Amino acid sequence: MFKALQGFGEHVQLSVFRCDLTPARLVRLTSMLDLLIHHDEDQVLLVKVGKSSERALRAFTVLGRPHAFRLPGPTVV
Secondary structure, eight states: OOHHHHTSSEEEEEEEOOOOHHHHHHHHHHHHHHHHHHTTTTOOOOOOOOSHHHHHTTTTTOSSOOOOOSSSSSSOO
């Protein structure tokens, strides 16, 4: 599951990922997860917090060590 989600978003904590997805990528991710999970044992929660922006990032409250969420944009390698 971890490896599958790595290609879709930012690993935030343990089993938590923050993903900025187009509608098409959301369908692709949902379909892929549906095939991976054991429906009688596993549970995946997808929570929409709005568009990727400063306002949506404020939907998260972080206690302890600060976490800097990455905003979408160009990646320089």
